[in-house]
């Protein structure tokens with residue numbers, strides 16, 4: 001395929017790349033990520049993004065929430081990666097630099113989760129640079145869609161392994177505390193839980209339209225993470241939640257994602273299944289089961305309630321946990 005730049009003016013420039021709008025020979029508009037190999041400590045690092053894109057493409061169905069890859073061209077010292085053209089990223093959206101889109105903050109978080117979920121569970125990859133500007137947004141008449149991008153630091157886990165041992169230049173103010181700690185000469189063991197921590201910050205950023213839970217200034221944020229300061233999840237003056245219940249659930253989920261102990265963080269699968277993302281059918285099922293549970297408890301019918309509800313143990317524990325978060329027991333006691 002041949003690609004022709006629409007203009008020599010880039011639509012975005014970072015320290016390592018420039019993004020141009022291009023027309024493909026079939027008339028489709030695409031984005032070109034243009035990189036100078038010499039900008040990278042090691043030219044291979046520049047090509048790693050291409051390898052990662054190709055790995056994602058190997059899967060049978062291409063996910064909606066990962067930016068589409070079209071191809072690559074290498075010209076001497078330069079590399080161009082061609083991909084689907086989007087309208088901007090989540091940072092620009094929060095700062096009001098994009099047209100209003102129909103997606104709610106919750107839908108944005110849900111789609112961002114889907115993208116990372118795909119990388120973790122289908123590609124065995126850790127993104128390692130999860131932050132608002134690495135989630136693109138494409139807006140059209142029917143709505144908008146979120147797409148994870150920038151696989152320059154992404155690491156493929158050797159099959160069967162739960163971690164990858166390497167160093168990384170991930171963005172400090174989004175980095176999990178276990179990776180911010182001073183290097184002792186050894187490379188770090190990267191685990192998927194690092195992405196979950198960073199994604200928790202992205203959620204908070206999205207709900208609050210741009211606030212970082214660890215402070216206002218870049219270096220302070222990284223320092224506060226490193227010193228394990230309590231994050232500010234107060235959602236003060238935040239308009240993103242249609243109900244108190246949603247606010248409680250967002251607080252619960254982000255608090256868990258920002259746990260300083262990586263072993264206690266939810267996996268991306270657990271984030272995806274959190275009640276904040278439930279549809280109305282799942283909510284009705286929960287209310288029915290929780291209602292049933294607390295009524296049986298009241299009747300002192302404790303031995304058989306588990307059996308009667310016919311629930312799997314983990315499902316049962318989840319019902320108890322969510323009932324606690326939503327203060328369900330006292331809410332239904334008030335009703336009866």
Ligand SMILES: Nc1ncnc2c1ncn2[C@@H]1O[C@H](COP(=O)(O)OP(=O)(O)O)[C@@H](O)[C@H]1O
Pocket residue numbers: 012013014015016017019031033067083084085086087088089133134136149150151152
């Ligand atoms: N496909 C795209 N469509 C529109 N804008 C894009 C696209 N890809 C990247 N961008 C913009 O360019 C920025 C940098 O791209 P990214 O791939 O993250 O490069 P870097 O590795 O330099 O961070 C993104 O944050 C986004 O604003």
Ligand SMILES: [Mg+2]
Pocket residue numbers: 133134150
């Ligand atoms: Mg980037």
